Amino acid sequence: MGQTANQSLDISVPKVRREKIPEAEASDLKAEIKELLRRRKALLVAHYYTDEEIQILAEDTGGVVSDSLEMARFGHRSEAKILVVAGVRFMGETAKILNPEKTVLMPEIEANCSLDLGCPPDKFQALCNEHSDRTVVVYANTSVAVKAKADWMVTSGSAVDVISYLRDKGEKILWAPDKYLGDYVQKKTGADMLMWNGSCVVHEEFKARELQNMRRLKPHAAVIAHPESPAGVLCQADYVGSTTGLIDFVKRTEAEEIIVATDKGIFRKMELVGAGKKIIAAPTAGKSATCRSCAECPWMAMNSLIGLRNILRNLEPQITVSKDLAESALLPISRLLDFAESRRQVVFGNNDA
Numbered sequence: 480m481g482q483t484a485n486q487s488l489d490i491s492v493p494k495v496r497r498e499k500i501p502e503a504e505a506s507d508l509k510a511e512i513k514e515l516l517r518r519r520k521a522l523l524v525a526h527y528y529t530d531e532e533i534q535i536l537a538e539d540t541g542g543v544v545s546d547s548l549e550m551a552r553f554g555h556r557s558e559a560k561i562l563v564v565a566g567v568r569f570m571g572e573t574a575k576i577l578n579p580e581k582t583v584l585m586p587e588i589e590a591n592c593s594l595d596l597g598c599p600p601d602k603f604q605a606l607c608n609e610h611s612d613r614t615v616v617v618y619a620n621t622s623v624a625v626k627a628k629a630d631w632m633v634t635s636g637s638a639v640d641v642i643s644y645l646r647d648k649g650e651k652i653l654w655a656p657d658k659y660l661g662d663y664v665q666k667k668t669g670a671d672m673l674m675w676n677g678s679c680v681v682h683e684e685f686k687a688r689e690l691q692n693m694r695r696l697k698p699h700a701a702v703i704a705h706p707e708s709p710a711g712v713l714c715q716a717d718y719v720g721s722t723t724g725l726i727d728f729v730k731r732t733e734a735e736e737i738i739v740a741t742d743k744g745i746f747r748k749m750e751l752v753g754a755g756k757k758i759i760a761a762p763t764a765g766k767s768a769t770c771r772s773c774a775e776c777p778w779m780a781m782n783s784l785i786g787l788r789n790i791l792r793n794l795e796p797q798i799t800v801s802k803d804l805a806e807s808a809l810l811p812i813s814r815l816l817d818f819a820e821s822r823r824q825v826v827f828g829n830n831d832a
């Protein structure tokens with residue numbers, strides 16, 4: 480692990496709670512949501528980690544299921560004036576920054592992210608002040624206030640390229656907030672990186688020793704992992720990549736079984752593209768297991784059919800970002816977009832959580 484700059488913050492993690500709705504009621508809810516989306520001319524964009532029924536609603540109504548920046552980009556390309564973002568807070572904020580003229584709604588405005596919560600803007604500002612000689616690079620999974628303090632924003636699919644570029648320019652990096660992704664990027668690039676001590680409660684729980692045991696039992700299975708996972712898991716993986724990259728791997732691999740270290744919500748897409756390949760959850764149990772998430776993001780799970788119906792009925796509360804903050808946060812985002820454009824990368828297809 481590279482050098483971390485601060486103590487990790489104790490994040491209060493909600494229990495994964497899912498509404499149990501009788502089938503007939505769920506069916507009525509889905510019909511009402513479809514009608515409201517149509518009547519409001521609204522677009523539903525959902526993250527891979529949301530519940531299957533929300534993903535299906537997004538696909539059935541002309542929306543998209545994807546990673547966070549593609550969600551924002553898709554919304555930007557659309558003529559819809561109302562974007563409904565089924566995901567977590569920073570995704571709604573990013574959508575608003577990139578689409579300031581549109582109304583951005585979320586089924587659950589309290590849905591957050593341990594990386595975002597674990598990097599409070601005031602503490603982050605203090606660290607930036609202490610290390611003003613470093614270029615500040617933040618992951619997409621941060622609040623708009625933290626992005627506003629950064630020189631660059633990166634996604635998991637673009638982080639290695641951006642940090643390599645900055646390393647070649649002789650720049651030292653202040654990285655936030657995910658120490659595991661930062662460590663992975665540091666090992667890949669050899670860059671001088673000082674890291675914020677944050678983590679994703681979902682990916683942090685994958686267990687290296689138990690994964691070894693699972694691999695012994697399934698020697699022909701491929702192992703794939705999101706780079707927010709600990710180094711002991713990543714070093715066992717046949718492929719490490721972003722959510723979109725992981726789905727692509729499942730599609731193209733010849734392995735019949737694939738052990739996956741990321742949120743289980745993505746399994747639906749993997750099973751769709753995998754043509755019968757068996758998708759197996761990487762272990763989160765075992766000695767030292769806390770199972771605060773058990774590979775299910777508790778904040779993503781807050782997105783519910785009832786919340787979706789209610790936000791479409793009421794159109795409140797909306798995601799708002801002050802003009803000053805939005806302008807400041809747009810700078811590091813635009814740098815990434817320009818960088819990707821200049822390198823002809825398909826950055827939006829290869830990014831974050």
Ligand code: SF4
Nearest residue numbers: 592593679681776832
């Ligand atoms: S899975 Fe992890 S990184 Fe993604 S939203 Fe949940 S806590 Fe944040």
